Amino acid sequence: MSGDQQNETDDKNKVVIDTGESEQPQTRMVTVVIMGKPALVPDDATIMRAIEYSGQQIIRGAGCREGFCGTIYRLPGDYRIHTGLACTTLVQEGMALSQIPSVPLEKAVYDLEKLTPDVDTIKALYPVTFRCVACGTCTKACPQGLQVMDYIQSAMRGDIAELMELSYECVGCGLCALRCPSEIIQHKVAILGKRLYGRYLRKESKELDIRIQQVKNHEYDGEYAELMSLGREALSERYYARDTE
Amino acid sequence: MYPDYLKDSLEKVDQTRSKRLELAKSDKPVYPPMNAEEREDVLSKFHPDSTSGARSHIRVGPNKGEQLTTEITDLLEAHSMVDPKRMDAGLANPDYETDMLIIGGGGAGCWAAITAIKNGIKPMIATKLRLGDANSMMSEGGMQAAVTPQDSPTRHYLDAIGGGHFDNKPELVRALTEDGPEVVRELENLGVMWDKMEDGSLQVLHGGGTSRKRMVSCRDYIGAIIMRTLMDEVENHPHEISVREFEPAIELLLDDKGQCAGAVLYNLDTEQFLVVRAKTTVITTGGFGRLHIRGFATTNHYGATGDGLVMAYRAGAYLKFMDSVQYHPTGAIYPEQIAGFLITEKIRGAGGQPVNKDGELFVFPREPRDVESAAIIRECSSERNMGVGTASGRSGVWLDSPLIDMINGEGYTRHQFPGMCRAFDNYGIDIVKQPMLIYPSLHYQNGGIEINERCETNIPGLFIAGEASGGVHGRNRLMGNSVLDYNVFGRRVGKQASEYAKSVKLGKLSLEHVTAYDGEMISQGIDSDLISPVILPSYTPEDVKLQQLARLGNIPARHSMLRSRIGCSCNKGKGDK
Ligand SMILES: Cc1cc2nc3c(=O)[nH]c(=O)nc-3n(C[C@H](O)[C@H](O)[C@H](O)COP(=O)(O)OP(=O)(O)OC[C@H]3O[C@@H](n4cnc5c(N)ncnc54)[C@H](O)[C@@H]3O)c2cc1C
Numbered sequence: 001m002s003g004d005q006q007n008e009t010d011d012k013n014k015v016v017i018d019t020g021e022s023e024q025p026q027t028r029m030v031t032v033v034i035m036g037k038p039a040l041v042p043d044d045a046t047i048m049r050a051i052e053y054s055g056q057q058i059i060r061g062a063g064c065r066e067g068f069c070g071t072i073y074r075l076p077g078d079y080r081i082h083t084g085l086a087c088t089t090l091v092q093e094g095m096a097l098s099q100i101p102s103v104p105l106e107k108a109v110y111d112l113e114k115l116t117p118d119v120d121t122i123k124a125l126y127p128v129t130f131r132c133v134a135c136g137t138c139t140k141a142c143p144q145g146l147q148v149m150d151y152i153q154s155a156m157r158g159d160i161a162e163l164m165e166l167s168y169e170c171v172g173c174g175l176c177a178l179r180c181p182s183e184i185i186q187h188k189v190a191i192l193g194k195r196l197y198g199r200y201l202r203k204e205s206k207e208l209d210i211r212i213q214q215v216k217n218h219e220y221d222g223e224y225a226e227l228m229s230l231g232r233e234a235l236s237e238r239y240y241a242r243d244t245e
Numbered sequence: 246m247y248p249d250y251l252k253d254s255l256e257k258v259d260q261t262r263s264k265r266l267e268l269a270k271s272d273k274p275v276y277p278p279m280n281a282e283e284r285e286d287v288l289s290k291f292h293p294d295s296t297s298g299a300r301s302h303i304r305v306g307p308n309k310g311e312q313l314t315t316e317i318t319d320l321l322e323a324h325s326m327v328d329p330k331r332m333d334a335g336l337a338n339p340d341y342e343t344d345m346l347i348i349g350g351g352g353a354g355c356w357a358a359i360t361a362i363k364n365g366i367k368p369m370i371a372t373k374l375r376l377g378d379a380n381s382m383m384s385e386g387g388m389q390a391a392v393t394p395q396d397s398p399t400r401h402y403l404d405a406i407g408g409g410h411f412d413n414k415p416e417l418v419r420a421l422t423e424d425g426p427e428v429v430r431e432l433e434n435l436g437v438m439w440d441k442m443e444d445g446s447l448q449v450l451h452g453g454g455t456s457r458k459r460m461v462s463c464r465d466y467i468g469a470i471i472m473r474t475l476m477d478e479v480e481n482h483p484h485e486i487s488v489r490e491f492e493p494a495i496e497l498l499l500d501d502k503g504q505c506a507g508a509v510l511y512n513l514d515t516e517q518f519l520v521v522r523a524k525t526t527v528i529t530t531g532g533f534g535r536l537h538i539r540g541f542a543t544t545n546h547y548g549a550t551g552d553g554l555v556m557a558y559r560a561g562a563y564l565k566f567m568d569s570v571q572y573h574p575t576g577a578i579y580p581e582q583i584a585g586f587l588i589t590e591k592i593r594g595a596g597g598q599p600v601n602k603d604g605e606l607f608v609f610p611r612e613p614r615d616v617e618s619a620a621i622i623r624e625c626s627s628e629r630n631m632g633v634g635t636a637s638g639r640s641g642v643w644l645d646s647p648l649i650d651m652i653n654g655e656g657y658t659r660h661q662f663p664g665m666c667r668a669f670d671n672y673g674i675d676i677v678k679q680p681m682l683i684y685p686s687l688h689y690q691n692g693g694i695e696i697n698e699r700c701e702t703n704i705p706g707l708f709i710a711g712e713a714s715g716g717v718h719g720r721n722r723l724m725g726n727s728v729l730d731y732n733v734f735g736r737r738v739g740k741q742a743s744e745y746a747k748s749v750k751l752g753k754l755s756l757e758h759v760t761a762y763d764g765e766m767i768s769q770g771i772d773s774d775l776i777s778p779v780i781l782p783s784y785t786p787e788d789v790k791l792q793q794l795a796r797l798g799n800i801p802a803r804h805s806m807l808r809s810r811i812g813c814s815c816n817k818g819k820g821d822k
Contacts (some may be wrong), residue, residue, distance in 0.1 A: 046582055052784040055793070059491065059513050059781070063378030064546045088671060089584065102375070109481050112436060144667070164438060169466065169663055172473060191477050194470070195436025201443030202433060208392050211426040215398060220423065223399040227406075228415045239407035241280060244456045245395060 033096035035036035047071050047086040047097055060101035061086060061201045070143065070173035073097035083175045085143045103174030105185045108192070117200040119158025126189050129155055131182035138176035138186050144169050148186050155189050161201055247579075254602045254633050254660075258643050258680055261604035266608075266651050269596055284616050289620040291626065293539045293572060293685075300568050304769045305762065307563045307703075316538045317567050320551060321558050323775035324763060326495045327509060327518055329756035334497070335520035336754040339507070343369040343487070344508055344746045347525035348494040348553065351379030351713030352728070353735035354529035355475035360739025362485045366746055368487060368739075370479070371510050371521065371532075373493035373516040373548040373780065377476045380531050380546050380712065381731060384468030385664060386591035387460035388732070389515065389725035390425035392447050396457040398422045399776040405726055408454040408613045409719025412566065417717045420698045421726065424733040430459060432732065438463060440661075450594040452724035453574075453614040460725045465589050465664045467728060484494045493552060493780055494496040496759055497526065497560040497707070500752035505560065505707035506648075507754070511780070522754060524746040525706050527738050528553040529731075532690035532712040535782040538570050541687040542585030543603050552778035553713040559762045562702045565715030566692025571722055574599070574617040576686020578641040580672045585686045588644060588665065590724040595661065596652040598645045601631035601684070607642075615721045618685040625684065632684060641684035646676040689727060691720050706749060708742040710734035 027042040032050055039054035049064060051058055061069045064087075071086040074093035086099055108125035115121045122129055129152060138148035151166035167190035176186040214220065230238065248257060268275040279287070289295050300312040304323055313321070317671070345361055347354045350372030361368045370376070391401040401422040406413050429447065433439060439450040440462045449458040463470040477485050494508040498520070507523035530553030534545025543549070558564060575588040593610040599617075601607050601624050608620035625632030625640045632640035649658045658677045659666055669676050679778075693715035700708045711731040718726060766773070783790065 044581065049784070053786060055785050055789040057781065057783060057785065058547075059374075062547045063374055064383045088582075088668075107477075107480055109483060111481070112478075119348070168464070169667070171469065191473050194438060195474060198433050198436035198438040198474070202438065203441050203701065205441070205446045207394055207446045208426060208430060210394075211392055212430060215423055215426060220398050223397070224402065224419050224423070227399060227402055229421065232411050235403075235406065235411055237283070239403055239411075242400075242403060242407075242456050245451070245458055 030091060030093040032094070035098050041091060042095075043091065045091050045107070047073075047084070047089050047091060050091045051086075051099075061099035064126040070175040071097055072100060072175070083141045083143050083179075085171070085173065088104065089143075098232060100173070100175065100178065103177055105174070105177060107188055112195055112199055115196060117160045118198040119156070121196065122155050122158065122189065122229045125192060126155075126185065128182070128184050129189055132156065132184060133182055135181060137181060138178045138184075141175045141179040143173060143175060144171060150186060151190060152186055155193060160193050160196050163190065164197040167193060185198070246585050247679065248636065250636070251633065251815065252603075254643070255679065256598055257602070257604035258645055259604070261600065262645065262648065265598055265600070265645070266648055268649060269598070269652055274605045274609055276609045279612060279616060284612075287619045287623055288615060291623040292615055293541065293622075294569055294735070296539065299539065302822050303444075304763045304771060306558050307561055307757050308567070311568075313564070313567045314538060314570055316536050317533075317551065317554065319773075319775060320536070320555055320779065322766065322771050323773050323777040324766075325559065325759045326511065326776055326778075327438075327756070327759070329760045332509065332518065332520070332756055333438055335509075335518065336756065339522040339754070340519040341369065341521045343367070343521060343523045344591075345369070345527065345742055346371065346521050346531060347527045348508060349373070349379075349529035349531060349557075349711075349713070350376040350488065350490070351529060351531050351711065351731070352381030352432060352472055352475060353531075353731040353738070354527070355472075355479050356732060356735025357527050357529060357710060357739040357742065358479055358486045359475065360736050361743040362482055364740060364743040366743035367485050367487075368743075369489065369521065369523070371489045371492050371508070372660070373491070373513075373552075376488055377472050378546060378548060379472065380549060381728075382468050382472040383544070383546060383587070384728050385465045385587060386589035386594070387450065387452065387462035387467055387725050389452065389455065389459050389723070390429045390461055390727040390729060391422065391457070391459055392426050392429060392461065393449055393457065393459065396459050398425065400457055401425065402458060404454055404456050405723060406459065406719070408723040411525075412719035414697075414716035416698045417696070420737065421717055421729060421733050424728055424736070426728065427654070428732045428736070431736070432474070437471055440464065451611060452590055452594050453611045453617060454723045455611075460591065460594060462591065464660070465591060465662045466616055471728070471732075493548075493778070494556060494653060495552070495778055496756065497556045497779070498522070498754050498756065499560060499704075499758055500754060502752045504705045504749065504751065520754070524749050524751060525708065525742045525818050527708045527710065527742050528557060528694065528713050529709070529711045529735065529738070530713045532762045534687050536779065537782070538687055539570065542576060543687040544573055544576060544585060544587035545688070547781065550612060550779040550782065551690065552780065553709070554694060555778040557702065557704075557707065557709070560704055560707070560758050562704050563695045564692065565676055565695040566720050567715065568762075568779055569720035570687065571614055571689035571691050572618045572685035573688035574614055574621055574685055575644055575682060575683040576688075577668075578639040578684045579635050579682040581635070581637045582672075583668060584639065586668060587686065587688070588681055589662070592644060592646055592649070592662065592665065595649045595657070597649055600643050600645050600680075602633045602642070604632065604643070607631065613721055613723060621683075621685055622687045635682065639684065641682050643680040644683045645680040645800070647678055647680065669789060689722055691718050691722055696734075698737075699741045700734055701741065706745065708738045708745075710738035729743075
């Protein structure tokens with residue numbers, strides 16, 4: 001291997017590696033307006049890919065690249081504001097877009113151990129929730145297609161189980177909170193609801209209690225000691241002979 | 246919607262399904278699992294780690310003379326972002342002081358902070374992007390823990406060490422498997438909602454290489470559920486845990502006694518280099534998928550560039566098993582926009598089967614990952630030619646998901662795999678009725694910085710947890726063991742490192758190790774223009790990059806991200822998932 005980085009990379013490209021892909025398909029180009037500036041990008045690009053194609057290094061507004069960062073956009077001849085996730089939404093001709101990398105808000109600070117899973121907690125921590133006018137803008141804004149307004153209504157009724165269920169797939173992009181005319185921070189109410197459910201409303205597992213106790217009582221120490229003393233071959237024999245459920 | 250050219254093959258999958266369903270309902274394996282020789286054979290011929298050029302000798306540092314994954318050797322035979330001489334003022338007068346610096350705000354990092362404050366220590370988390378922009382957020386399928394009566398922690402031990410080809414460090418596997426049940430309980434006490442049975446016991450499924458059903462889950466959103474819970478908990482302690490976002494660490498600091506004493510952070514917005522003096526330093530920087538090793542698409546988050554390895558290595562830490570890479574057997578290859586997207590292994594745990602273009606099974610669906618991946622690559626290779634091609638030039642096999650509802654009852658797939666369904670619904674593909682097209686995708690850093698069961702390294706004061714560490718999984722990690730890993734060792738490292746912070750006395754801060762490392766490179770005749778850590782991958786088209794690099798004189802802004810990716814096959818616009 002040579003010490004020259006550039007040559008190395010070139011050499012590597014000559015090695016035929018089966019990465020499951022070969023030549024590029026032909027793509028058409030479209031014009032999109034990225035945060036105020038027009039750029040020509042491939043028509044099969046996601047918003048994120050389009051931004052990068054135009055030469056920008058994304059710093060804010062890219063995390064997993066699989067659906068957690070919000071984007072808003074408008075389309076030609078369409079008065080509406082659309083919302084989407086930058087990494088999963090495809091570009092369209094004439095799309096004018098802005099990424100929303102962060103949502104200014106004040107998260108309630110609390111000690112989960114001191115809460116009760118009911119409406120009092122919602123009132124105490126997120127009183128703004130009760131300003132909901134049931135307009136449904138949050139639901140329209142949700143790029144995950146969740147019934148956001150419905151889960152806010154569940155929160156107002158203190159139905160924590162329903163709040164958890166309806167907000168299960170929330171990715172926390174915060175687009176609902178930005179569009180809400182009542183300035184509710186829906187996605188933070190959602191995480192509170194989930195934590196309350198997990199902590200207080202779950203069904204207990206007796207099997208788990210028993211297992212934790214067994215570990216505490218050192219019931220597996222002997223078996224561990226034995227397994228850890230086995231040589232590679234003996235261990236391998238044991239492994240391949242084990243039965244499967 | 247699948248295009249017409251795939252219809253023939255799809256019909257064949259439909260035709261063979263009822264026969265395969267019968268097999269799945271019998272209590273025998275649907276396809277004979279491989280024995281040790283068969284595994285060895287397929288791995289040596291078809292696993293990407295075995296291809297020519299996959300490994301190369303490293304000429305500097307603690308692992309000098311060993312073979313590492315070539316891209317890692319490149320990353321380590323590279324220059325620092327800072328000129329140590331210009332850092333003197335900062336070293337004499339640090340920008341931040343803390344008892345405990347946690348580098349990386351993913352799952353392991355958040356746990357470290359949460360357990361540290363319980364031990365009376367106020368930590369600081371410095372992270373590259375936002376808190377929770379991490380592989381931990383993305384995990385889908387589940388976490389292994391021996392929670393059922395028919396299972397035991399020692400059985401879990403045997404499965405994990407066999408899956409790792411018996412290379413794993415035994416004391417680490419014991420810690421992993423023994424802490425599992427306790428971690429399940431602690432997470433639910435923090436508010437994680439596990440999938441449960443009617444009677445409250447945990448719902449468990451198989452994963453690749455498990456001999457008992459032990460995969461606990463939160464539908465297919467385990468990562469988002471756990472990560473958001475841990476972040477929320479971190480944010481519930483604003484006066485005890487300080488969080489610095491968009492400030493990745495780029496170099497560790499040592500003191501004149503050789504103890505780790507903090508790090509240099511790089512502010513991504515202002516491009517300042519900031520000095521943190523810390524009594525103890527914890528690296529929880531996760532994995533390296535965004536290095537696109539061997540040109541593969543990846544499942545990993547945007548900041549997974551192996552930075553922790555680089556920093557620790559320059560400071561003298563020893564790396565373990567950095568010659569092996571995990572390719573997840575089932576990354577999506579159609580539609581093109583989601584190429585690389587992870588199809589959780591839980592799909593196979595629930596009865597999904599990989600089948601070739603004729604709709605025939607060719608491998609047991611739950612082999613360990615490396616074996617399963619190699620078998621899929623073999624099926625698509627010229628040796629067998631049984632892959633399904635796409636118009637974008639990719640080749641893969643079907644993952645037959647409609648079986649899942651047939652086995653588990655109608656509605657099961659939509660309820661248990663909302664994330665998977667959504668990803669494909671977006672493109673008009675209903676995975677309840679139609680299979681998915683898949684090929685292995687770069688997924689996990691099997692090795693890392695060597696630790697012991699207290700998360701210590703060979704450098705005093707430097708602790709590691711999570712995917713950045715090496716030894717837990719040997720050369721092959723099983724599904725569900727890395728979510729368990731970051732929970733178990735994230736908790737442990739918080740305790741261990743905070744204990745250490747209580748007694749250590751720091752000396753004078755220094756970056757001499759960086760100067761010395763550069764000297765070693767020169768004396769080895771290494772002439773590299775690469776700067777590491779990489780921090781972020783660049784998906785800028787090559788011609789645009791060349792225009793950016795025309796700038797003369799001082800180092801151009803964000804130049805390491807830029808330069809490090811030039812000439813890499815992943816820049817052709819495909820690796821961006
Ligand atoms: C799509 C996907 C699905 C998965 N599914 C499963 C599963 O079902 N089961 C399972 O067991 N495992 C799964 N895994 C693996 C598992 O999620 C990870 O191995 C695990 O979450 C790693 O946790 P971590 O805390 O070590 O690292 P991460 O969660 O990746 O956190 C690392 C953090 O460090 C930050 N960072 C990186 N470099 C720097 C730097 N220089 N300075 C400061 N901060 C830095 C990153 O931005 C990130 O926030 C999956 C992984 C992926 C990608």
